Amino acid sequence: MKKIVLGLLFLCSTIFAGTINIAVAANVSYAINDLIAEFNKTNKDTKVEVVLGASGKFTTQIQNGAPFDVFMSADMKFPEILKKEGLTAREPVIYAQGSLAMLSSKELDFSKGITLVSENNIKKIAIANPKTAPYGTAAVEALKNANILEKVEEKFVYAESISQAVTYAMTAADIGFIAKSSLYDEKMSQYKEGKNWISVDPKLYTPIDQGIVVLNRAKDNKEAHAFYDFILSPKAKEIFLKFGYLVK
Missing domain, CATH: 3.40.190.10 (Periplasmic binding protein-like II)
Known part of the structure; x- marks a missing residue:
C-alpha cells in the first residue's frame, strides 16, 4: 500500500x-x-x-x-x-x-477633460471598486483633485475589477475610468482617441x-x-x- x-x-x-x-x-x-x-x-x-x-x-x-x-x-x-x-x-x-483613461462607446466632447463626467448627459460612470482595485483608487483621487468628486459620486457604477470597468463603460454606463492599457487590445481599435476616449491628466492622481x-x-x-x-x-x-x- x-x-x-x-x-x-x-x-x-x-x-x-x-x-x-x-x-x-x-x-x-x-x-x-x-x-x-x-x-x-x-x-x-x-x-x-x-x-x-x-x-x-x-x-x-x-x-x-x-x-x-x-x-x-x-x-x-x-x-x-x-x-x-x-x-x-x-x-x-x-x-x-499604469495610466488612467476615460472611455465611452459614444462620441463625446472629450476636449472638456475630466470635467466631462459632471455633464448632465452623463448619468452613469463606470469605476473599479476603489477598495480593491488601485485604478479605482486613482480615479477617485483624480476626481477629488479636479474638485468634482462630490458632484459625480452618485453616478458611480462599481465594477469588481478594472477589466469589468471596461465592459461597463461600453455597456451599462455612459463613460468609465479604465486602464489605458486596455485600449491597446485589438478589439478596442474601433474606439478613437478624442472621440471615444482620452487619457486622464496624470497630474490629478498618484502614479x-x-x-x-x-x-x-x-x-x-x-x-x-x-x-x-x-x-x-x-x-x-x-x-x-x-x-x-x-x-x-
Whole structure:
C-alpha cells in the first residue's frame, strides 16, 4: 500500500512539474499573453497558469493560503502588505507604471477633460471598486483633485475589477475610468482617441506603480523566480510599452 501511495505522489508531482500559478491584476490581462509567449521562448517547459482579478482580493486570498507562486499587482501597496506579513520570498519591485483613461462607446466632447463626467448627459460612470482595485483608487483621487468628486459620486457604477470597468463603460454606463492599457487590445481599435476616449491628466492622481513579488509558496521554485526576473527584463519592458504602460 505504501508503494502505491508513493507512486501516486510521484505521479502528481510529475504532472504539475513546470507549472507556476500567477495572480495577475486585471489591467494586465491585455498584455499577459504576449508576456507569457516571450517568456516561453527561453522557458519552453514552463506552463504559466494565470488567474485575473482585483489586487485587493488577491491579497486577501494569499493571506488565507491561496496557492499562488507569483503576484503581479496593480500597485505596490498590496505586495508591500504581504512582505510585512512575511508572505513573500522576493522583494516587491515595480515592473511598470499604469495610466488612467476615460472611455465611452459614444462620441463625446472629450476636449472638456475630466470635467466631462459632471455633464448632465452623463448619468452613469463606470469605476473599479476603489477598495480593491488601485485604478479605482486613482480615479477617485483624480476626481477629488479636479474638485468634482462630490458632484459625480452618485453616478458611480462599481465594477469588481478594472477589466469589468471596461465592459461597463461600453455597456451599462455612459463613460468609465479604465486602464489605458486596455485600449491597446485589438478589439478596442474601433474606439478613437478624442472621440471615444482620452487619457486622464496624470497630474490629478498618484502614479500607479505596479508591483511584482514571488510568494513564499514558491521560495524554492526556480521557474517562479525565472518569471519574476523576466518581467523585469528589457524584453518584457518592450511589451509593456506596446500596451501603453510606462517603464523605467
